[in-house]
Protein backbone atom coordinates (compact mmCIF):
# COMPACT_ATOMS: atom_id res chain seq x y z
CA UNK A 417 0.00 0.00 0.00
CA UNK A 418 2.86 2.37 0.90
CA UNK A 419 4.62 1.64 -2.40
CA UNK A 420 1.33 2.04 -4.32
CA UNK A 421 0.78 5.42 -2.65
CA UNK A 422 4.32 6.52 -3.49
CA UNK A 423 3.88 5.45 -7.13
CA UNK A 424 0.50 7.16 -7.47
CA UNK A 425 1.99 10.38 -6.08
CA UNK A 426 4.86 10.22 -8.56
CA UNK A 427 2.36 9.65 -11.38
CA UNK A 428 0.10 12.41 -10.03
CA UNK A 429 -2.87 10.09 -10.08
CA UNK A 430 -5.12 8.66 -7.41
CA UNK A 431 -5.54 5.06 -6.27
CA UNK A 432 -8.86 3.36 -6.94
CA UNK A 433 -10.51 2.01 -3.84
CA UNK A 434 -11.14 -1.69 -3.54
CA UNK A 435 -13.44 -3.18 -0.92
CA UNK A 436 -11.55 -6.09 0.52
CA UNK A 437 -12.92 -8.19 3.36
CA UNK A 438 -13.04 -11.69 4.77
CA UNK A 439 -16.07 -13.91 5.21
CA UNK A 440 -16.30 -15.70 8.57
CA UNK A 441 -14.78 -18.86 7.08
CA UNK A 442 -11.74 -16.99 5.74
CA UNK A 443 -12.90 -16.56 2.12
CA UNK A 444 -11.92 -13.25 0.55
CA UNK A 445 -14.45 -10.78 -0.87
CA UNK A 446 -13.36 -8.09 -3.33
CA UNK A 447 -15.35 -5.30 -4.97
CA UNK A 448 -13.83 -2.64 -7.23
CA UNK A 449 -15.44 0.59 -6.09
CA UNK A 450 -15.26 2.51 -9.36
CA UNK A 451 -16.30 1.86 -12.97
CA UNK A 452 -13.40 0.40 -14.92
CA UNK A 453 -14.92 -0.40 -18.35
CA UNK A 454 -12.21 -0.06 -20.99
CA UNK A 455 -9.64 1.27 -18.50
CA UNK A 456 -5.93 0.51 -18.46
CA UNK A 457 -5.60 -1.01 -14.99
CA UNK A 458 -2.44 -1.30 -12.90
CA UNK A 459 -2.72 -3.46 -9.80
CA UNK A 460 0.22 -2.82 -7.48
CA UNK A 461 0.49 -5.77 -5.14
CA UNK A 462 3.47 -7.62 -3.78
CA UNK A 463 2.40 -11.18 -3.19
CA UNK A 464 3.98 -11.64 0.21
CA UNK A 465 3.07 -13.00 3.67
CA UNK A 466 0.42 -14.12 4.27
CA UNK A 467 1.30 -15.35 0.79
CA UNK A 468 -1.75 -17.54 0.19
CA UNK A 469 -4.20 -14.79 1.10
CA UNK A 470 -2.36 -12.15 -0.95
CA UNK A 471 -2.22 -14.45 -3.95
CA UNK A 472 -5.91 -15.31 -3.74
CA UNK A 473 -6.72 -11.60 -3.27
CA UNK A 474 -4.79 -10.80 -6.44
CA UNK A 475 -6.55 -13.50 -8.45
CA UNK A 476 -10.00 -12.44 -7.22
CA UNK A 477 -9.18 -8.82 -8.07
CA UNK A 478 -8.18 -9.78 -11.61
CA UNK A 479 -11.38 -11.81 -11.97
CA UNK A 480 -13.50 -8.89 -10.70
CA UNK A 481 -11.81 -6.53 -13.18
CA UNK A 482 -12.20 -8.96 -16.08
CA UNK A 483 -15.89 -9.34 -15.34
CA UNK A 484 -16.20 -5.55 -15.13
CA UNK A 485 -14.93 -5.19 -18.72
CA UNK A 486 -11.64 -3.54 -17.76
CA UNK A 487 -9.50 -2.75 -20.80
CA UNK A 488 -6.06 -4.08 -19.96
CA UNK A 489 -5.08 -5.60 -16.62
CA UNK A 490 -1.41 -5.02 -15.76
CA UNK A 491 -0.02 -6.58 -12.61
CA UNK A 492 2.80 -4.77 -10.87
CA UNK A 493 4.02 -7.41 -8.42
CA UNK A 494 7.53 -6.42 -7.30
CA UNK A 495 7.62 -9.62 -5.24
CA UNK A 496 5.90 -12.84 -6.29
CA UNK A 497 5.65 -15.63 -3.77
CA UNK A 498 6.30 -19.27 -4.63
CA UNK A 499 9.03 -18.45 -7.17
CA UNK A 500 11.70 -20.31 -5.17
CA UNK A 501 10.15 -23.63 -6.21
CA UNK A 502 10.98 -23.23 -9.89
CA UNK A 503 11.93 -26.84 -10.62
CA UNK A 504 11.60 -30.28 -9.13
CA UNK A 505 14.66 -30.49 -6.91
CA UNK A 506 13.65 -34.00 -5.86
CA UNK A 507 10.92 -36.52 -6.66
CA UNK A 508 7.24 -35.85 -5.96
CA UNK A 509 7.63 -32.08 -5.52
CA UNK A 510 5.50 -29.39 -7.14
CA UNK A 511 6.74 -26.55 -9.33
CA UNK A 512 4.85 -23.77 -7.63
CA UNK A 513 6.33 -20.97 -9.77
CA UNK A 514 4.61 -22.57 -12.79
CA UNK A 515 1.39 -23.13 -10.85
CA UNK A 516 1.26 -19.45 -9.88
CA UNK A 517 1.96 -18.47 -13.50
CA UNK A 518 -0.96 -20.65 -14.64
CA UNK A 519 -3.28 -19.12 -12.04
CA UNK A 520 -2.35 -15.54 -12.90
CA UNK A 521 -2.67 -16.10 -16.64
CA UNK A 522 -5.93 -18.04 -16.36
CA UNK A 523 -7.46 -15.39 -14.09
CA UNK A 524 -7.13 -12.96 -17.00
CA UNK A 525 -4.11 -10.74 -16.39
CA UNK A 526 -2.65 -9.19 -19.56
CA UNK A 527 0.84 -8.35 -18.32
CA UNK A 528 3.10 -8.94 -15.35
CA UNK A 529 5.80 -6.59 -14.15
CA UNK A 530 7.96 -8.09 -11.46
CA UNK A 531 11.40 -7.82 -9.88
CA UNK A 532 14.06 -10.43 -9.19
CA UNK A 533 12.16 -13.64 -9.77
CA UNK A 534 14.21 -16.33 -8.08
CA UNK A 535 15.25 -17.59 -11.54
CA UNK A 536 14.97 -15.49 -14.71
CA UNK A 537 13.59 -18.38 -16.75
CA UNK A 538 10.35 -18.25 -14.71
CA UNK A 539 9.35 -15.56 -17.22
CA UNK A 540 8.84 -18.38 -19.70
CA UNK A 541 6.22 -20.00 -17.46
CA UNK A 542 3.84 -17.18 -18.47
CA UNK A 543 1.97 -16.93 -21.76
CA UNK A 544 1.53 -13.19 -21.27
CA UNK A 545 4.26 -10.51 -21.48
CA UNK A 546 6.48 -10.42 -18.40
CA UNK A 547 8.69 -7.40 -17.75
CA UNK A 548 11.32 -8.68 -15.38
CA UNK A 549 13.40 -6.06 -13.60
CA UNK A 550 16.40 -6.72 -11.40
CA UNK A 551 17.28 -5.06 -8.13
CA UNK A 552 21.06 -4.90 -8.51
CA UNK A 553 21.22 -1.55 -10.40
CA UNK A 554 19.45 0.15 -7.47
CA UNK A 555 22.14 -1.20 -5.16
CA UNK A 556 24.89 -0.28 -7.61
CA UNK A 557 23.65 3.30 -7.66
CA UNK A 558 23.43 3.49 -3.85
CA UNK A 559 26.90 2.00 -3.35
CA UNK A 560 28.35 4.36 -5.94
CA UNK A 561 26.61 7.43 -4.48
CA UNK A 562 27.77 6.53 -0.95
CA UNK A 563 31.33 5.84 -2.19
CA UNK A 564 31.33 2.28 -0.84
CA UNK A 565 33.28 0.68 -3.65
CA UNK A 566 36.91 1.03 -2.61
CA UNK A 567 38.72 -2.24 -1.94
CA UNK A 568 35.45 -4.09 -2.61
CA UNK A 569 34.61 -7.49 -4.02
CA UNK A 570 31.13 -8.73 -5.00
CA UNK A 571 30.11 -12.04 -3.42
CA UNK A 572 27.49 -14.53 -4.50
CA UNK A 573 26.12 -16.29 -1.41
CA UNK A 574 25.55 -19.49 -3.40
CA UNK A 575 26.22 -21.07 -6.80
CA UNK A 576 22.65 -20.33 -7.96
CA UNK A 577 23.19 -16.60 -7.46
CA UNK A 578 26.41 -16.29 -9.50
CA UNK A 579 24.67 -14.77 -12.53
CA UNK A 580 23.12 -12.04 -10.39
CA UNK A 581 26.41 -11.31 -8.60
CA UNK A 582 28.24 -11.30 -11.92
CA UNK A 583 25.93 -8.58 -13.24
CA UNK A 584 26.64 -6.41 -10.21
CA UNK A 585 30.40 -7.00 -10.36
CA UNK A 586 30.39 -6.21 -14.08
CA UNK A 587 28.43 -3.01 -13.57
CA UNK A 588 30.73 -1.88 -10.76
CA UNK A 589 33.95 -3.21 -12.31
CA UNK A 590 34.74 -5.37 -9.25
CA UNK A 591 36.08 -8.90 -8.74
CA UNK A 592 33.72 -11.74 -7.88
CA UNK A 593 33.87 -14.31 -5.08
CA UNK A 594 31.51 -17.23 -4.57
CA UNK A 595 30.32 -19.02 -1.47
CA UNK A 596 29.72 -22.70 -1.82
CA UNK A 597 26.95 -23.92 0.45
CA UNK A 598 24.86 -27.00 0.99
CA UNK A 599 21.19 -26.65 1.89
CA UNK A 600 20.43 -28.97 4.81
CA UNK A 601 16.72 -28.12 5.00
CA UNK A 602 14.42 -25.23 3.99
CA UNK A 603 15.94 -22.01 5.33
CA UNK A 604 18.99 -23.91 6.69
CA UNK A 605 22.25 -23.69 4.77
CA UNK A 606 25.81 -24.59 5.66
CA UNK A 607 28.77 -22.90 4.04
CA UNK A 608 31.40 -25.31 2.75
CA UNK A 609 33.99 -22.91 1.38
CA UNK A 610 34.64 -19.50 -0.16
CA UNK A 611 36.02 -19.27 -3.70
CA UNK A 612 37.90 -16.06 -4.48
CA UNK A 613 39.86 -13.36 -2.66
CA UNK A 614 38.00 -11.82 0.30
CA UNK A 615 40.77 -11.28 2.86
CA UNK A 616 40.97 -7.65 3.98
CA UNK A 617 38.17 -6.76 1.53
CA UNK A 618 34.85 -4.97 1.72
CA UNK A 619 32.50 -7.77 0.66
CA UNK A 620 29.29 -6.80 -1.16
CA UNK A 621 27.07 -9.87 -0.92
CA UNK A 622 24.05 -9.90 -3.21
CA UNK A 623 20.99 -12.15 -2.96
CA UNK A 624 17.40 -12.01 -4.18
CA UNK A 625 15.52 -12.84 -0.99
CA UNK A 626 16.19 -12.59 2.69
CA UNK A 627 13.63 -14.74 4.39
CA UNK A 628 14.78 -15.82 7.85
CA UNK A 629 18.25 -14.40 7.22
CA UNK A 630 19.83 -17.79 7.97
CA UNK A 631 21.63 -18.20 4.63
CA UNK A 632 23.04 -14.71 4.47
CA UNK A 633 24.16 -14.54 8.11
CA UNK A 634 25.95 -17.89 7.67
CA UNK A 635 27.56 -16.51 4.50
CA UNK A 636 28.64 -13.34 6.34
CA UNK A 637 30.19 -15.40 9.12
CA UNK A 638 32.14 -17.50 6.60
CA UNK A 639 33.42 -14.33 4.93
CA UNK A 640 34.49 -12.93 8.29
CA UNK A 641 36.33 -16.19 9.07
CA UNK A 642 38.09 -15.83 5.72
CA UNK A 643 39.32 -12.38 6.71
CA UNK A 644 36.68 -10.03 5.22
CA UNK A 645 37.01 -6.51 6.60
CA UNK A 646 33.49 -5.23 6.04
CA UNK A 647 30.28 -6.92 4.95
CA UNK A 648 27.53 -5.19 3.01
CA UNK A 649 24.52 -7.33 2.14
CA UNK A 650 22.17 -6.33 -0.70
CA UNK A 651 18.89 -8.18 -1.19
CA UNK A 652 15.89 -7.11 -3.24
CA UNK A 653 13.15 -8.75 -1.19
CA UNK A 654 13.40 -8.33 2.58
CA UNK A 655 10.81 -10.80 3.84
CA UNK A 656 12.52 -10.80 7.24
CA UNK A 657 10.49 -13.70 8.62
CA UNK A 658 10.75 -15.10 12.13
CA UNK A 659 13.68 -13.73 14.10
CA UNK A 660 15.51 -12.27 11.10
CA UNK A 661 15.93 -8.91 12.85
CA UNK A 662 17.62 -10.50 15.87
CA UNK A 663 19.83 -12.61 13.58
CA UNK A 664 21.09 -9.51 11.77
CA UNK A 665 21.40 -7.47 14.95
CA UNK A 666 23.70 -10.18 16.33
CA UNK A 667 25.59 -10.84 13.09
CA UNK A 668 28.78 -9.48 11.57
CA UNK A 669 26.83 -7.77 8.74
CA UNK A 670 27.79 -4.09 8.71
CA UNK A 671 25.10 -2.84 6.32
CA UNK A 672 21.98 -4.43 4.91
CA UNK A 673 20.49 -2.83 1.80
CA UNK A 674 16.93 -3.85 0.91
CA UNK A 675 14.26 -2.48 -1.41
CA UNK A 676 10.63 -1.80 -0.62
CA UNK A 677 9.46 -4.55 -3.00
CA UNK A 678 7.67 -5.91 0.06
CA UNK A 679 6.29 -3.75 2.86
CA UNK A 680 8.59 -3.93 5.89
CA UNK A 681 7.32 -3.19 9.36
CA UNK A 682 9.87 -0.70 10.83
CA UNK A 683 9.92 -2.74 14.07
CA UNK A 684 11.19 -5.77 12.14
CA UNK A 685 13.95 -3.87 10.38
CA UNK A 686 17.49 -4.77 11.57
CA UNK A 687 19.56 -1.88 12.92
CA UNK A 688 22.01 -2.05 10.04
CA UNK A 689 19.28 -1.94 7.36
CA UNK A 690 18.56 0.74 4.78
CA UNK A 691 15.55 0.50 2.45
CA UNK A 692 15.90 1.80 -1.11
CA UNK A 693 12.67 2.64 -2.89
CA UNK A 694 11.75 1.14 -6.24
CA UNK A 695 8.82 3.57 -6.49
CA UNK A 696 10.50 5.92 -9.01
CA UNK A 697 11.41 3.01 -11.29
CA UNK A 698 7.96 1.42 -11.10
CA UNK A 699 6.30 4.79 -11.78
CA UNK A 700 8.36 5.12 -14.96
CA UNK A 701 7.49 1.57 -15.97
CA UNK A 702 3.76 2.21 -15.53
CA UNK A 703 3.90 5.48 -17.46
CA UNK A 704 5.66 3.80 -20.37
CA UNK A 705 3.35 0.80 -20.47
CA UNK A 706 0.31 3.08 -20.41
CA UNK A 707 1.72 5.23 -23.22
CA UNK A 708 2.74 2.13 -25.23
CA UNK A 709 6.39 3.17 -25.03
CA UNK A 710 9.33 0.82 -24.94
CA UNK A 711 10.72 -0.27 -21.59
CA UNK A 712 14.03 -1.14 -23.20
CA UNK A 713 15.78 1.97 -21.96
CA UNK A 714 14.91 1.08 -18.37
CA UNK A 715 16.54 -2.31 -18.77
CA UNK A 716 19.80 -0.93 -20.19
CA UNK A 717 21.23 -0.31 -16.73
CA UNK A 718 24.13 -2.55 -17.60
CA UNK A 719 25.35 0.22 -19.89
CA UNK A 720 25.43 2.56 -16.88
CA UNK A 721 22.70 4.56 -18.55
CA UNK A 722 20.53 4.14 -15.49
CA UNK A 723 17.59 6.46 -15.65
CA UNK A 724 16.45 6.36 -12.07
Ligand code: R5P
Nearest residue numbers: 603625626627628629630631
Ligand atom coordinates in the same frame (compact mmCIF):
# COMPACT_ATOMS: atom_id res chain seq x y z
C1 R5P B 1 17.88 -19.19 -1.88
O1 R5P B 1 18.26 -19.81 -2.88
C2 R5P B 1 17.52 -17.75 -1.90
O2 R5P B 1 18.23 -17.05 -2.88
C3 R5P B 1 17.74 -17.11 -0.55
O3 R5P B 1 19.11 -17.15 -0.24
C4 R5P B 1 16.98 -17.82 0.54
O4 R5P B 1 15.66 -18.05 0.16
C5 R5P B 1 16.97 -17.01 1.80
O5 R5P B 1 16.33 -17.70 2.83
P1 R5P B 1 16.75 -17.48 4.32
O6 R5P B 1 16.91 -16.00 4.54
O7 R5P B 1 15.61 -18.04 5.14
O8 R5P B 1 18.01 -18.24 4.55
